[in-house]
Amino acid sequence: MPARKRTSLALSNKQLLRLYEDMSMLRAFDEKVSERCIRGEIPGLIHLGVGEEAVAVGVNAALQPQDKMVSTHRAHSHFLARGADPKAFMAELYGKATGCCGGKAGSMHLADPEIGFLAANGVVGGGLPLAVGAALGQRILKGDWVTLCFFGDGANNNGAFHESLNLAAVWELPVVFLCENNGYGISQSIHKQQRVANVADRAPAYGIPAEIIDGNDVLEVYETVRRAVDKARSGGGPILIEAKTYRTTGHYVGDSESYRSKGEVAKWQAKDPIVRFEKVLRRKKLLSTALKVEIEARITALVEEATDFAMQSPAPDPAAALTHVYCEGGA
Amino acid sequence: MHEISYQQAIIEAMVEEMRRDEAVVLMGEDVGTFGGLTGTTVGIIEEFGDTRVLEMPISECGFVGASVGAALKGVRPIVELGLADVSLVAMDQLVNSAAKMNYFHDGVASASAVYRLWSGFRPSGGAQMSQSNEAMFAHVPGLKVVMPSTPRDVKGLLKAAIRDDNPVIFFEPKGCYALLGEVPEDDEVIPLGQAQVKCSGADVSVIATGVMVGKALTVAKKLAAEGIEVEVVDPRTLRPLDTETLVASACKTGRVVLAQEASQFCGYCAEIAALLADQAFDSLKAPIKRVGGAETPVPLSPRMEPLVVPGEAAIEAAIHSVLG
Structure with missing residues (x-):
């Protein structure tokens, strides 16, 4: 792993506080989602990003507005970090008419072209070829976007992963493959699923450079992704970044988590990305207790507003289920 | 009218559509100077170059998925999958991605692409190169499925498929390829959905x-x-x-x-x-x-x-x- 350079990528104090607030917002949002899911208000299978917020926030801070993002089944934090409207997002999780996808997509199939969020994907590995395509589109249409492709460690044994890396490498596409390695594919530890220790070890086989980073360090995520995105934008081709992280809640809301020990979870909770970054900000004298309270109040209000909006929104007309199966346009 | 083969009609449709719309690109294995497994991409790379004729490695899941991602950004890919049997390798991307994009987006964005499948029996093609699997795709809401039987139909319908904003699975039966027939000289587009x-x-x-x-x-x-x-x-x-x-x-x-x-x-x-x-x-x-x-x-x-x-x-x- 190359030594980190901090200088040219330095963020302003305002931006640093924004990273903290964004991570805290993602955490509060997902905790609310979990609560409402357990209560039976939110239908369907819900995968939380609790513990992995530094990846989503660090990544998005490195992107430009025109950049595209492709996500996974664990998409909440990516979607919010990218700028999704919390109200329309929460309403989508509730399956309401005011949801960002009309209540048709839910947690796993989120999409919003307005913020460059191409697609989340319920099929593990299914998003990687789409990201390659978005990057290919940039080439064909002479656009100026870089595509950021999230995937999990569970996807790296899937053929789509290997095909996508190879295609991106052959065509030198502006795509950054960002692995959130949280150590588990549902209940299976990564060590039971592959012999190579790191997902990043796969990249050199395709002629793609790779870096391994601490996914619970938001600044390390930001700086590494920023360099990768800048390089991709200037024609430097694809790169793979493996962010080592951990989901401190289950695979889905309701997971018994029988496959891992409480000690293991506690070890990672001690590395909580938000708590760690709070310490950094306090050392820099950027975050006082009073400011923290102010931020938390702002977040609570935002999450409550989103939840109330979702609760009070009308259910979709059942007949809407039959719409937009096909696009009306064309010949 | 001029008399051409079914195979030639496919070439004409693609060339005319690529001239008409710069967003139309051709993707597939061996579609460059080799001219395609089907012989229907002959001369296309010579006219449009390798920025619009994209030769793919043998990586169907990867490049079919890539066609969906590119389509979401405004490219209009014609994807030559060659043998219809091979489309099964890319089934996840066709069924789980392409077919559902418009629905997931609630009508805001869709994957406009044509997937050309060379289907059906040919003498001694064997079990993995002779299938006619149109029913598998026709079963999927969100996909359109076309199977023309004459030179005139294949040209007019392929043009309509390329212009359609939905993913279209376009079956070209091998047994039709050598058929000759009259095809209009003008830009005839045969709307999808007409028997x-x-x-x-x-x-x-x-x-x-x-x-x-x-x-x-x-x-x-x-x-x-x-x-x-x-x-x-x-x-x-x-x-x-x-x-x-x-x-x-x-x-x-x-x-x-x-x-x-x-x-x-x-x-x-x-x-x-x-x-x-x-x-x-x-x-x-x-x-x-x-x-x-x-x-x-x-x-x-x-x-x-x-x-x-x-x-x-x-x-x-x-x-x-x-x-x-």
Whole structure:
């Protein structure tokens, strides 16, 4: 792993506080989602990003507005970090008419072209070829976007992963493959699923450079992704970044988590990305207790507003289920 | 009008659409100077260069997914998958991604792309290079499915498919490739979802797809000499299906034979049979008969072919059966 350079990528104090607030917002949002899911208000299978917020926030801070993002089944934090409207997002999780996808997509199939969020994907590995395509589109249409492709460690044994890396490498596409390695594919530890220790070890086989980073360090995520995105934008081709992280809640809301020990979870909770970054900000004298309270109040209000909006929104007309199966346009 | 082959008509459609719209690109294996496994990309890279003719590695899941991602950004890919059998390698991206994008986006964005599949039987092609798997795709909401049977149809329908904003699975039966036919010189676009009565008759309707259309027409000509009037109807687009034309023909003749090259069980014609049972029941004078491939993989040996691949004799026998 190359030594980190901090200088040219330095963020302003305002931006640093924004990273903290964004991570805290993602955490509060997902905790609310979990609560409402357990209560039976939110239908369907819900995968939380609790513990992995530094990846989503660090990544998005490195992107430009025109950049595209492709996500996974664990998409909440990516979607919010990218700028999704919390109200329309929460309403989508509730399956309401005011949801960002009309209540048709839910947690796993989120999409919003307005913020460059191409697609989340319920099929593990299914998003990687789409990201390659978005990057290919940039080439064909002479656009100026870089595509950021999230995937999990569970996807790296899937053929789509290997095909996508190879295609991106052959065509030198502006795509950054960002692995959130949280150590588990549902209940299976990564060590039971592959012999190579790191997902990043796969990249050199395709002629793609790779870096391994601490996914619970938001600044390390930001700086590494920023360099990768800048390089991709200037024609430097694809790169793979493996962010080592951990989901401190289950695979889905309701997971018994029988496959891992409480000690293991506690070890990672001690590395909580938000708590760690709070310490950094306090050392820099950027975050006082009073400011923290102010931020938390702002977040609570935002999450409550989103939840109330979702609760009070009308259910979709059942007949809407039959719409937009096909696009009306064309010949 | 000029007379060209089915294969040449495909080339003309693609070249004309690529000239018309810069967003149209051609993707596939060996589609460059080699000219494509199907011989339908000859000369295209010479005119449009390698920025619009993208040669793919043998990586169908990867590049079909990439076509969906590119389509979401405004590219209009024509993806030549070569053998229809190979499309199964990319089934996840076709069914789980392409078909559902418009729905997930609630109408805001869709994956406009054409997937060209060279389908069906060819002599000694063997079990993995002879399948006609249109029913698998026609089953999927969000996909359109086309199977033209003549040079004129393939040109006009391919143009419509390229201009359509939905993912279109475009079946090109191998048995049709060498067919010659008159094709208009002008820009004829045949809308998707329109069946065509290929020959009119009063006694029995043969609703046939792909390569079976030509076989049905041969049988119709032969039986005309015996005083039996056969009407041959080609759905041309399998999804969305022009139910009106099919039902009208069934109501007119009251006797129906359905013919497809694919094996029969759960095949596309079963859908047509269900449609006619529902909407033409009172007009039917005899049970609907189906003609299709045997319930086996396609064997290699030419000696076994006649038993497995449906031919004119099977259509003729079915016609006599429904005429009683």
